[in-house]
Amino acid sequence: MRRSRLLHVPFWFTYVFLYAPIIVLVVMSFNSGKSAYTYEGFSLKWYGVLAQDAKVMEGLVNTLIVAVGSTVIATVLGTLLAVGLARHTRSKTLDAVALMPAVLPDLVLAIGLLVFYGVVQFTLGLHSVTLSHAVFSMAFVAAVVRTRLSGADTSLEEASRDLGAGPVTTFVKVTLPQLAPGIIAGALLAFTLSLDEFVIAFFTIGNLEQTLPIVIYSMIRFGVTPEINALGAILLLVSFTAVIVGQRLTKIGESRAQD
């Protein structure tokens, strides 16, 4: 027993290291005072302030538009990319290159996209950010779906062909249901990634609109207030919900696939 307890120490230390800042953020969001650093008592007033802050609300709506839009694009394209990689090519290089945007430094991608939009004379705004987010989210979706595909049995697809289904019917009726849990997990990942993405959005949004992270960034230049903490707490809640829902759905999908 002593040995196992000793082994718990690094585990708990890591946990504290991970979550202490987040706990501080959430606690301070309920601060009744004006400072983000000294706690003066419980209050929900900063959430009220937040709800009346037009700039924040506009940022939130923009962020949701971008997140939903980029998630839809990334999920569709990422799934197709994964299927193409797994089923129609044996090239390891293509595989690596396809997943590159996921590991590329955000800054590189951001500059690249900005230059590209300039070259093709694409107007900047929410639509350009949506596309930009779709680019790197797509790589994440493809990676997740790809993992699931490589575990999937190709004989199912062959069986479908054998029973008279064409390639498209086979994809819709057999391949997609097999991949559903992976696709959902990939989509939720894409959504949460887009939600708090700052660098790429900052570079490619132009100067007319702002997403929530950009709004927060401009607020923070005048100091951290409990209002920002409250905003962080809300974002945290959304992300957590997405992750938990994602895990649940994946589990349901898996147990259904096994049934």
Next chain:
Amino acid sequence: MLKIDGITRRFGDVTALDDVSLEIGQGEFFALLGPSGCGKTTLLRIIAGFETPDGGTVTLDGEDLLGRQPNRRPISLMFQSYALFPHMTVAKNVAYGLEREKLPRREIKKRVGEVLETVGLSAHGDRKPAQLSGGQRQRVALARSIVKRPRLLLLDEPLSALDKKVRADMQLELKRLQNEVGITFVVVTHDQEEAMSLADRIAVFEHGHVRQVDEPVALYERPRTPFVADFVGANNLFEGTAGAGALLTDDFGPLPGTLLDGLEEGAKALLGVRPEKIRLDEAATASDRLKGAVLDVSFYGGISHISIDVPGHVRPVLVAVQGASGVQPGAEVNLRWEAPDAVIIPGAR
């Protein structure tokens, strides 16, 4: 009906199939038998359309098959893994092929009901494949394949995933079904007992070549090549040169046997004698040259296997006798058989 002509398939340096030609008749139960890696599964996949040969033709009733997509061939393949769709119920799995034909719903329902009845799974239509036993899953796979009434049903190692008891049942079931539906069956297997008990005719494969095509009894009693003699059933092989009605050996003198047609006297040859054809004689005399000491006696119920160490022969000689055997390990015995019970074949390995 199905004509395979000069099929060749290479994977890099490996030749999986080398100029294979076979003809399979309407309503036949045909087996492709061989050790793993002999090319039998590749041939099956070529017939089904999941593999393209480098050369040769495959025709069904004179019509070319190779130019057609797998979904446009009147052929069903039952996969070794069964490949049941895990997200669909049993009934949905079976209906899948019929739905692709755009048949009316009523007709689909009727035919699915009928075929589930045939395989004895009427009560399981609403279950998912994961809720079934191995044997039941196989029946579903079978039902899904035959419900489309294909001209030809290909079965890839159909019984390999089942345990012994279920296997025996399924074996009978397969034969019954084949009789009942009258579809031509082509089964791929590495299990020679399975092939012999199921098939009307068997093609034995080795390294991408067909070594012999014959009925089970002929294959067992009159193998034509050393590989077939060794692979199909237990056999005792002796090396020597062909003589008149005997194999001439250095160690044991002439051993009685029947020469394969066309085998010239004086050629290098191999004599094969089945374990159940050998008689044991405990009263050893000095004139007998084929004798040895009993190594081991295994009792299987209906039969006993006795292995005998014969000096000068590398492998122990295997003898099978009915019921329990009286001989004890260590006993000296003579081995005898009649000339018609042993075959002498060309010995070039």
